[in-house]
Amino acid sequence: MAAGGIAARAMAARGGPSTADYLSGLNPEQRKAVETLDGPVLVLAGAGTGKTRVLTTRIAHILASGRAYPSQILAVTFTNKAAREMKERVGVLVGGAVEGMPWLGTFHSIGVKLLRRHAELAGLRSDFTILDTDDVVRLIKQIIQAEGLDDKRWPAKQFSGMIDGWKNKGLLPADIPEGDARAFANGKGRELYAAYQARLKTLNACDFGDLLLHPIAIFRAHPDLLREYHDRFRYILVDEYQDTNTAQYLWLRLLAQRPRSRRPTPTHEAAAGFADAGARFIPAGEAPIAVDQRVNICCVGDDDQSIYGWRGAEVDNILRFEKDFPGATVIKLERNYRSTAHILGAAAHLIAHNEGRLGKTLFTERTDPEDVKVKVHAAWDSEEEARAVGEEIEQLQRQKHPLNNMAILVRASFQMREFEDRFVTLGLNYRVIGGPRFYERQEIRDAMAYFRMVCQPADDLAFERIVNVPKRGLGDTTVRLIHDQARARDIPMFQIAGEMIETDEMKPKARKSLFDVVTMFRRWQGLLETTPHTELAEIILEESGYTDMWKADKSADAPGRLDNLKELIRSMESFESLRGFLEHVSLVMDAEQNENLDAVNIMTLHSAKGLEFDTVFLPGWEEGLFPHQRSLDEGGRAGLEEERRLAYVGLTRAKRRCHLWFVSNRRIHGLWQSTIPSRFLDELPEPHVEVAETDSSYGGYGRGGYGQSRFDTQDPFTNSYSTPGWKRAQANRTDATRTNWGNRSGVSVERVGYGESGPRARTIEGELIAKSAVDTPSRFAIGDRVFHMKFGNGTVAMIEGNKLTIDFDRAGQKRVLESFLEATA
DNA sequence: ACTAGAGTATTTTTT
DNA sequence: ATACTCTAGT
Numbered sequence: 001m002a003a004g005g006i007a008a009r010a011m012a013a014r015g016g017p018s019t020a021d022y023l024s025g026l027n028p029e030q031r032k033a034v035e036t037l038d039g040p041v042l043v044l045a046g047a048g049t050g051k052t053r054v055l056t057t058r059i060a061h062i063l064a065s066g067r068a069y070p071s072q073i074l075a076v077t078f079t080n081k082a083a084r085e086m087k088e089r090v091g092v093l094v095g096g097a098v099e100g101m102p103w104l105g106t107f108h109s110i111g112v113k114l115l116r117r118h119a120e121l122a123g124l125r126s127d128f129t130i131l132d133t134d135d136v137v138r139l140i141k142q143i144i145q146a147e148g149l150d151d152k153r154w155p156a157k158q159f160s161g162m163i164d165g166w167k168n169k170g171l172l173p174a175d176i177p178e179g180d181a182r183a184f185a186n187g188k189g190r191e192l193y194a195a196y197q198a199r200l201k202t203l204n205a206c207d208f209g210d211l212l213l214h215p216i217a218i219f220r221a222h223p224d225l226l227r228e229y230h231d232r233f234r235y236i237l238v239d240e241y242q243d244t245n246t247a248q249y250l251w252l253r254l255l256a257q258r259p260r261s262r263r264p265t266p267t268h269e270a271a272a273g274f275a276d277a278g279a280r281f282i283p284a285g286e287a288p289i290a291v292d293q294r295v296n297i298c299c300v301g302d303d304d305q306s307i308y309g310w311r312g313a314e315v316d317n318i319l320r321f322e323k324d325f326p327g328a329t330v331i332k333l334e335r336n337y338r339s340t341a342h343i344l345g346a347a348a349h350l351i352a353h354n355e356g357r358l359g360k361t362l363f364t365e366r367t368d369p370e371d372v373k374v375k376v377h378a379a380w381d382s383e384e385e386a387r388a389v390g391e392e393i394e395q396l397q398r399q400k401h402p403l404n405n406m407a408i409l410v411r412a413s414f415q416m417r418e419f420e421d422r423f424v425t426l427g428l429n430y431r432v433i434g435g436p437r438f439y440e441r442q443e444i445r446d447a448m449a450y451f452r453m454v455c456q457p458a459d460d461l462a463f464e465r466i467v468n469v470p471k472r473g474l475g476d477t478t479v480r481l482i483h484d485q486a487r488a489r490d491i492p493m494f495q496i497a498g499e500m501i502e503t504d505e506m507k508p509k510a511r512k513s514l515f516d517v518v519t520m521f522r523r524w525q526g527l528l529e530t531t532p533h534t535e536l537a538e539i540i541l542e543e544s545g546y547t548d549m550w551k552a553d554k555s556a557d558a559p560g561r562l563d564n565l566k567e568l569i570r571s572m573e574s575f576e577s578l579r580g581f582l583e584h585v586s587l588v589m590d591a592e593q594n595e596n597l598d599a600v601n602i603m604t605l606h607s608a609k610g611l612e613f614d615t616v617f618l619p620g621w622e623e624g625l626f627p628h629q630r631s632l633d634e635g636g637r638a639g640l641e642e643e644r645r646l647a648y649v650g651l652t653r654a655k656r657r658c659h660l661w662f663v664s665n666r667r668i669h670g671l672w673q674s675t676i677p678s679r680f681l682d683e684l685p686e687p688h689v690e691v692a693e694t695d696s697s698y699g700g701y702g703r704g705g706y707g708q709s710r711f712d713t714q715d716p717f718t719n720s721y722s723t724p725g726w727k728r729a730q731a732n733r734t735d736a737t738r739t740n741w742g743n744r745s746g747v748s749v750e751r752v753g754y755g756e757s758g759p760r761a762r763t764i765e766g767e768l769i770a771k772s773a774v775d776t777p778s779r780f781a782i783g784d785r786v787f788h789m790k791f792g793n794g795t796v797a798m799i800e801g802n803k804l805t806i807d808f809d810r811a812g813q814k815r816v817l818e819s820f821l822e823a824t825a
Numbered sequence: 826a827c828t829a830g831a832g833t834a835t836t837t838t839t840t
Numbered sequence: 841a842t843a844c845t846c847t848a849g850t
């Protein structure tokens with residue numbers, strides 16, 4: 001049994017007969033969190049206090065002390081990334097691969113596993129399909145239309161959001177509040193939800209919410225089955241507990257709260273006794289019966305980092321833990337190993353403005369000779385902000401700081417663009433984390449729909465998606481005909497299509513096309529068992545004409561799409577079957593990034609959670625953007641507190657240097673608006689923060705029409721909050737409309753017309769080019785054909801260091817970074 | 826069946 | 841402003 005192997009290795013890995021080495025590096029609190037194995041444990045782990053370390057060490061400890069097999073530990077995370085990391089780190093501790101931990105994964109992946117085992121109890125077959133949001137919206141749209149409702153007035157997207165919300169709360173159609181039900185489509189909300197669920201069942205499909213809800217329903221209806229899992233899962237660990245939603249909470253509670261005294265409780269040996277661990281080693285064979293009626297659940301989280309309330313997370317779950325699990329041990333991890341004292345001081349003071357916290361205060365024992373204060377910078381507008389941040393980054397770069405250790409964390413993704421533009425002109429490498437994801441691209445989803453049809457001919461949504469892609473003359477009329485018949489007879493569309501090509505219901509032309517499609521799919525379905533899956537995938541994309549479609553497409557991104565398709569096939573290699581691959585993709589939506597390139601990281605604050613960087617730039621600290629207006633409008637005080645937690649997350653990402661920015665003017669929905677500094681800036685403690693002097697390096701040129709203002713030379717922000725400048729900023733707060741920081745209200749309007757042709761800074765580039773041209777000869781030569789993600793194909797016209805001027809076939813002449821180019825034949 | 830033009834929305838994101 | 845979606849017209 002593979003599982004035993006790991007436990008055995010864990011045993012072997014523990015070093016000597018004395019304390020295991022994996023425990024030795026822990027501080028007392030961490031150690032307590034690792035060693036308190038009996039009963040419920042809540043670990044309140046502040047940012048940078050070694051949360052993951054505690055979780056992984058705890059697993060290692062459970063294994064090494066022989067208290068459970070790897071297969072008896074349920075460890076849940078939110079993201080695949082977190083799960084992956086946990087697996088790796090447990091592997092390192094335990095000394096080897098962790099293939100023996102079948103129940104370490106995301107809520108959803110574990111949910112799928114449970115549901116595949118017991119699908120029939122939810123009215124599904126075990127080969128059910130998992131629909132992604134796109135499929136769901138299309139399906140709901142059909143249902144809304146089928147009800148005879150106007151899908152304009154009642155957008156499918158909105159309704160899918162509502163369903164999502166209900167499912168997050170663990171509510172089935174019968175459970176939803178009357179008010180909610182009435183709120184949509186003239187009171188048809190409940191009906192529509194029920195119709196949607198029914199339709200999923202006939203499609204043998206699930207949405208993401210169902211992956212949790214079905215297991216909950218199954219466990220509730222089958223206590224005997226639940227008991228089996230109680231016996232199996234001797235230890236439960238939950239990561240990021242503050243992010244759990246109600247459904248996840250219910251799911252956990254079912255698994256964690258075993259009924260009282262099924263059998264008398266034997267004594268609990270002391271957890272710390274490592275030397276006698278061998279004696280307690282569970283003999284191989286059948287799963288041991290639970291000896292402990294207490295719940296060995298350990299939840300790790302940080303209420304101060306709860307930033308997902310808008311998608312159903314209930315901070316209350318973590319606040320309520322001790323009530324849910326009486327007698328719980330609560331351990332606070334407050335010793336921070338990440339940031340300097342100034343950064344921690346700033347973050348702590350900020351977050352203290354929130355009410356209803358469990359109350360932790362981070363501290364560090366580190367004394368840092370280079371402990372600099374958190375810096376607040378002001379800029380005229382977002383362009384200047386980007387320029388100044390670029391300056392700062394170049395300066396750090398000159399001091400040999402790797403770009404990889406720097407990050408720009410924005411509140412909203414539209415802020416990224418200005419930084420990207422700026423970095424392109426500067427020749428700074430950057431990478432955007434998050435953003436549009438690989439598996440959400442059109443070509444990938446189309447290809448996946450083909451594969452789904454081959455594995456699952458009953459997948460109507462896949463059928464509808466690709467039956468006329470590429471164009472085959474099977475338009476709306478034909479598809480609707482098939483669709484209606486399929487629904488009327490409750491039979492998959494593919495089957496109907498198969499029947500229809502035998503009749504003369506359709507026009508000969510359409511019939512021929514449909515015949516071809518059906519024949520193709522039948523052939524591929526026949527090849528499924530005999531042909532290697534990567535090969536089959538290639539065959540499908542070729543024979544269907546799908547690749548040809550993109551080859552014929554002259555638009556700039558067509559070659560990129562073909563590349564993506566190749567990448568898709570390549571990524572299939574590590575799976576043993578097409579089916580396995582489909583399963584993986586439906587749950588894992590991310591694709592890895594190039595970590596080798598030294599580049600500045602740009603991402604949203606949300607996607608920064610869990611990461612750390614030496615230097616962090618936090619632009620856009622203005623009222624309305626951060627805290628975001630919508631958060632305030634929709635969430636009220638709770639919304640504000642969540643924004644504040646987001647600010648806290650941002651600050652605590654920084655290890656050594658943290659720069660905050662706010663601008664006086666920002667373009668919102670195309671209009672320039674004057675803005676005022678974020679209230680969060682006021683909530684920072686003076687001793688740990690300084691207001692930066694204007695960066696003189698960029699002050700004198702390239703500022704469009706603003707050069708004449710004294711604002712440029714006379715910085716209102718000098719060194720502290722008590723300066724006149726800061727006070728002016730404060731004063732402006734009360735009168736935002738008039739503001740514009742002086743008498744410049746007219747100028748911002750002019751700015752609108754500037755666009756690309758406006759005056760731009762050129763000087764900085766010269767230096768940079770000269771510098772980089774020396775050390776790196778270009779991989780391209782003038783006249784080479786190249787491809788660029790954004791601009792498509794082009795010819796190299798000029799090379800200046802790492803920056804090339806390209807004559808693009810479609811986009812005209814642009815200067816771009818070499819690292820964004822690919823050679824084409 | 827395809828394209829052009831109008832209309833609309835525009836925080837954050839996982840699975 | 842801009843990008844995306846949907847409709848209406850060809």
